[in-house]
Amino acid sequence: MKYKTTADIEPLKEMLGQEKAIEAMEFGLKIDDVGYNLYISGETGTGRTSYVLKKLKEYTKDKVNQKDWCYVYNFEEAREPIALDFEIGKGKLFKRDMEKFIDDLYIELQRAFESEEFEVEKNKILDEYEIKKEIYIKKMKAYGDERGFKLKNTKYGMVFVPKDEETDTTSEEFVKLKREMENITIKVISKIKELEIVAKENLLELEEEIGVYIIKPHIEYLIEEYGENYKVKKYLAHLSDDLLENMYIFYLDEEELKNINEKEYLMKYKVNLFIDNVSNSNVDKAPVVIELNPTYLNLFGKAEYESVNGTIKTDFTKLVPGAFHKANGGYLVLYVDQILRNPHCWDTIKICLQTKKIKIETLTGLKPEAIPIDVKIILIGSQYLYNMLYMYDEEFNKYFKVMVDFDSEMDKDNDNEMGVAKFISSYCNNNNLKHFTYDAVQVVLKYSSRLVESNKKLSTRFNKISELLIESNLFAKIRNSEFVDDIDVKKAIHEKWNRVNKIEKKIDGMYESNQLLISVDKEKVGVINGLSVLNMGEYSFGRPVVITVTTSPGNKGIINIEREAKLSGKIHDKGVLILSGYLLENFSKEKPVSITSNICFEQSYSGVDGDSASGAELYALLSSLSEIPLKQNIAVTGSINQKGDVQVVGGVTQKVEGFYSICKQKGLNGKQGVILPKYNLENLILRDEVQESIDKGEFHIYPITRIEEAMEILTNKSFSEIYDKIIKRLNKFYEISR
Template sequence: MIYDLKVPASKLKRKCKLSKFKFSNTNDVNPLKDIIGQERGVRALEFGLSIKKKGYNIFVSGISGTGRSSHSYSMASEFASKKETPDDWCYVYNFDKPDSPIALSFKSGDGIIFKKEVEDIIENLKIDFPQIFSSKDYEDKRAIVYNYFKKKIESVICELNETAKEYNFVFKQTEKGLLSIPIVNGELIKDEDIKSLPKEEVTKIKENSNELSKKTLEIVKRLREIEDVLRDKLEELDEEIAFELIYSRFNSLLQKFEDNNKVRNYIIKMQEDIILNLDEFLEDEEEEEELKNILSKNKLLEDFFKRYEVNLFINNVDRQGAPVIKESNPLYYNLLGKVEHINELGALKTDHTKIRPGSIHEANGGYLLIQAKDLITNYVSWEGLKRCLINEESKVENINKDSILAESIKPEPIPLDIKIILIGDYYTYQLLYLYDDEFKELFRIRADFDVEMDRNEENIKKIISFIANHCKEENLRPFHKSAIEEIIEYSSRLADHQKKLTTRFNRIVEIMYEADTWAEFEDVGVVKREHIKKAIDEKYYRNNKYEEKIQHMIEKENIIIDTNTWKVGEINGLAVIDLGEYSFGKPSKITASTFVGKDGIINIEREVSKSGSIHDKGVLILSGYLGEKYATKTPLSLSASITFEQSYDTIEGDSASSTELYALLSSLSGLPINQGIATTGSVNQKGIIQPIGGVNEKIEGFFKICKIKGLTGNEGVIIPYQNIENLMLSDEVIKAVRQGKFSIYAIKTIDEGIEILTGIPYGKKDENEKFPVGTISYFIQRKLNKYAKSDKS
């Protein structure tokens, strides 16, 4: 029976033979760029990219290396190439509400044209206005208006002087306006000379001045009206000349954007503002430069002309189709933009030209790819992104917008038309789905990328073409058919399944690069099987330092592992140590002690808080098995302790539950276990063996220890029979099995396993509910009955 449970060498690894494929090396193969083995994920991704409804953003889940990022980008790029190029966006000054900059949209490429033309117009006006308003033509037009009103003013002044003579006064037109000057003894008296006159004369002058004011009130009023009209006419002249110039400068720009009402309205507002602020264009250059020199000693002089600058916020002039942006560092400002400030005299100043876009603006109209973990670890970025998607608009606002020293502005929000593609693992998706209600509404599409695919002819053909394409793109040596066969086998090993292949193609590509390098060292033109093997072996060697140290400690008996003895209540279990890049199997001695009592099975690791919940469950299952098997008539009177010897880390998982049960059965029966046979596999309450993970690493890890201790032909490993299809063992182990130096047993029940370990039948109850004498169960039942009697006494 035991021999029947041995797995033959032919089933320890599924070899790859590419005899059906007619090629010598990859130079004979048509390259393939498409992703392989991700039909479900690709179909979901394609649907998510196609649907144009709110909330249908995409979460691409899967393990790194499955092509989830690269293929998401390539598929998004393919869809983007078929879409229209999105609009340019500019922020401009709001002449009605300066703290709320206006967002203007333009057809792709028009934004930079608009910015440049506005800059040119303003620069030209700075030159044109001083020239026009200092020209002879302007002076002549101004003189005509002035001379027309000058005669009226002089006539009114004459009328005033006729009245003023009666009171010994005369009116004079000065730069300060119309002045009344007293006359004493036929001479005009200055203000400073009045004080030297006799008191009576001063009093008379004041009385005459008051009377004159009353008499000339209406005439002066008429004069002021004429002066006001003159001033208005001169301003109208200035505005008329300015408008003609402005119109000539802006006319072509208005015509160019006549279909864009918002842009036209902005241009009209700018024209009006220029006319209102003509003086800024007519500043005397020498005075202005002198003023700047004075103020520069403190900080910066505020630039009035900033208001006419155009902030080209998003420029798509060089883009064909929609944008596809990858945000590798989704900090708040990188993602959502910011309003920058400059320090002026201790105050933080800003304006519409300091508004900066984030990747969400750059990707507007297209696709934005973000690594989910990077995003959700920046909480404000995640909340800000969700807010944008919910409102379907992006508002540029700073986090510290309430700072007292910082000047704030509120840029007009920009409408969003964007597809977000989050890329992460399964656990991140579950975390967001379970604990973030908004996530469910915003990311309705999940594209799940698998870590494995079927090992069939179609997929093998695709892998061959993938390897050929990579050789071509990366300028690698051609790969021989034998090298590809080895890669296929390596792929199944990575998938831990004879009927599967890994879809983590980054691991395949790494081996390709390294094998090509080993071929280069040998100065050969084609990569062959031996180069793939060399690359794999060297990769293991670079990473297995910790494994070798453990093996050395076992060899020196610092870690006690027996392989050549038989012992009661002791057994070698198997665990996998995962170092990320490399994982390996490590044997652990498990011991069980049984004695009289009613405490049941004590998990020592649990008692010292070194046991995980799944391991605890596995131990508790053992009580159920023993109870059903041996306590159907009398209560189970038993105390037992189980532990992993020389284990100082937390134990998790139930893959050792069958091993722990074997140790218990050995202790209860008093029958020794062959220490040369290690075991793995979980067990249920009915004694059925269940599959586990890491079977190849566990077998190879124990084999290496047996090899160190010395192979006698009695060594081996017991595994669940379901794990046979997971076997992709090393050639060294297969060779040892073929030579009879090492055995691998595949079992379905605890009965089969304990018989292999002890060499004695397990035993089944007869019609009298008794176990056959000399069987394992007979000895166990006898021990339990003895415990029950002792407990009663």
């Protein structure tokens, strides 16, 4: 479909190039089982997180089974707060009604105990007590008076003393009478104490009757509103009993309140609204929580503390929910690399999935009741971390059975090319950018293919495409153009590279000043221009590296100088060993190969790895053995196997462009070029300048499948001629070695 600009086409609505991931995601979300949590794999920038959140929003509408949660005081065991669950929205109402209830008690109880009716009833009880008490005292006085004693109040209580001060208190009769009077006093005082106890009990009954009258309707209302939950009903029953027992707190005067900690005492009547779905906007949909900082406390909740006289204290009102609590009944999205950085988090996640409960751990001995959880976890991470967890954690596959793998590339076909154009259209609309012309889109498509190093593929790392769109839009603005054209996109790409190519330019300067030696014309024996790629984070570039080989009679075989200097990686070591295998396969059928050969990457000081230079090393080795010179105007990349096949390698685009850059610097002569594996041609996506030079015949690409082809290109001789010279020289080496 040809279009003038992206403004003419429909914006992209669906995920592009991730059909398998979409199917896996749908599958995982439809299964409601504790083991079917999801692991989202893929490179950053493929849109995996955005798609996950978008898809979860669709599923949350059909899954609304979360609850409000409150922590309340446990009247049976103070250090074990109780967790109460409510329907959505009722948790907030319960907290509000409880606060109103306690506030109303202050007013209603004080009003009741200050009322005239209460005073009348109270006075009745007290008057009755005083009357009966007075009767006992009068009888006791009369009894004493008849016997010559009078009743006297002392600091020790009531006692009988003789009326006549001259009475002989030592006589046996007086002592006997005195003892009798003391017994009477004890009995009367005991009776008065009984009257006092009855009076107090009657007062308490009166107060309790009033308390029940005031408290009971409130409790009955709360039970009617929230008592469908047995635990709530049980809590309210314990609350009622405690209030009746301690309601005096509500009508103490200021002086009396000084003797108790009113704030701490009344704390037990508070409600900690732990999870409030209304405030979290989760009324008509399941919660979706993405925790970017998954520390232990952020995931599993905590208790806040305060210092009181140097002592750390906490209580159930200071319990704070974690991401697991907030996502209960819905979905929890976590980045696996962040989880693994935080101690104990991964193991605790598995425990929660196993027990289907989450418990808050505190430092003060407070043991809040565990809350049941129903959470589907979505882990986002790399393929590497998935493999590590799968391999080393036997429980991982038990709980994360669904792998959703986001691909970093997609086929380059008409549908996907149009999909990228639609993405550009939607991105421009959503971010108020200028729309792109058809030619500009084609440059973006080429850039997308370059990101994945294949002209048959397109990148699905749309964050990189988005960066290019934003930067291209800037250059279109500078030109004061209505639309973004191809020159703006090319300018953006060039400037992006130009911002990060400092090292590349410095290396170019070293070639120009001959600090790095290289020849891009003439011929040399045992010398070849290999190609390497240097990675500078986001930016990578290719540059040639001179490989030299020397050979002589001996029995040491092929010596890898880089390895001897401990600058060679394992893969490069393997590549050098393959050279020995090739020599044995092709040149030792009649006689052993008796050589000592040294292979070196000249002016390389930072280490070598990879096998993409094994082809170049072999060609230089064969040149040294045959004493036939190699063309220096042709650079080589490609790995080999022991049978002489040339295998694909990475970074061919950067390698070709790197050698082209040096040739251009030294002077293009129309004969320079690069030998590369034939099957790497689809990975070759060159800058316009390089491609144009190839099209004009100024620079050349030589695709090959066998080493014989490469040797013939590098020497202009048939491989049979080269082979014969190598055999003759090896025979000579053999004779010398004997």
